[in-house]
Amino acid sequence: MSESPSVKHAVKNQFDAPAQELPLPEGPDVITRNAIALNSLNPDPRSKLIFDNLIRHLHEFVRETQLTTDEWMTAIQFLTATGQTCTPIRQEFILLSDVLGVSALVDALNNPTVGNSTQSTVLGPFFTEDAADLTSGDSIASEGKGSYLYVTGRVVDTAGRPIPNATIETWETDDHGFYDTQYSDRDHPDCRGRFKSDAHGVYAFRAVVPVAYPIPGDVCPVGQLLEKMHRHNMRPAHLHMMVEAEGFQKLITSFYPEGDKWIASDAVFGVKKSLVVKLRTVDDENEARSKGFAKGSTFKLLEQDIVLASPEETQRARESLSKA
Template structure:
């Protein structure tokens, strides 16, 4: 392995994986090295450029913590998140489409009874959500676990705010025997992804905007079905056709209806206008 040059380095590195006992690991690493080396040769990558890339990735990792995942954000804006979703979640036509997970999901969100208020004081216009979860045969999926999370009226998730005494804009619900679930939230608004880190600098350098169209996040899990990670987008949003993370699907655009102040679906009254959303989810059976 002496006298390595720009052409012999690639087969030398590939050969170094020959004793790898995990065939899938060997396959993935070999393809990665091959494409990465070909890329460097194609663009005639300079040493300062490669060092800038290393510094960028280092800064991305340094910004990751329990409240923020900058690498997921990077994956999202480069289209890798949606690419892997598309590669791994081919579904029958009637099943609800998946989309990006996003960097702001939190494990252990409070579980609320049906009808509960997941906004928990978050700023925003009232939204009453009524959904069903079914299988492709139309049978209701009872007791499915439904994680829901969203940003507030200022475009921030609770984990982006300091000093909150409890979770806001996120909760876990369980569908009833008929596969239904209803709860109160706040009307989602479009918001920019965080731009104060390396990913924001990348967007600025490439002339891209950071905006996401208004949406609610859902993760639905039930025995016998694939986990569904998806959004419901708000129809009419300015950024539906230029989502910074490429996540919009026509089938995921919901009809958020506005209502004047008065009686609300939960039997109460609202002194301000409110909104309702009705949507049916169809789960894909697990293999």
């Protein structure tokens, strides 16, 4: 009698058992050697290198710490909770990478500073793809989201030449310290937007003054991890930017208003000295109206040029860094 078409069977992948017979793992060292031996079948040199090193370092970590079964299970449960927290508009694994300094390290190795170019920093877990395309001078934030901020500058190359039609994407929290993605009733992007530089490389937009904020510990596995590590969970106030232009290296950066007490101990190691900026206070009602602010006469002004490097300049800087 034939089986019903609805019956499913476990499916083997396309790989067969290795020709080399591996010894049964009678001791810890054999387990590591076997795992590396199986990875030797990987035909991709880069992939093989990454997994060889991952296996070695991960196994060595287990040996050095004498990891217990209970600790291993706690780690599994933590990673499970981290994955379950991720959504299409929130990336908890990026946040985990951030607080362990991995994101900052990857950024530093891949995006070395090129001359006077604007330094990069971590992306963070709250970038989304749905920011609205806005016109120069528009506001990224709906009214009431915080104190007024006007941001303007030029996008230029390392020689100071303007870069027209560059895409400037920006996002930040409101004055409560929440990104729009942290609100359960979010129905549209807020405190984020996408702009283009003009023919002279100039960009401008209205925003709100950034505030310092905590990585939440009540519903956030990474926040709970920081509690376990006896570390504070604060990020200094900052404004994210992602800048792209044809023929130039993509830039992911943030700007941190000076004077924030958390700058030197940012929970995700994102602050670089050149990214600490001064906000100027403008108290002029006519100027506020000309910038498009609806209420009051006072706003903060950030004048910040963005200097992009070419891929060739960036590659030379990477090669120089690797030789250092």
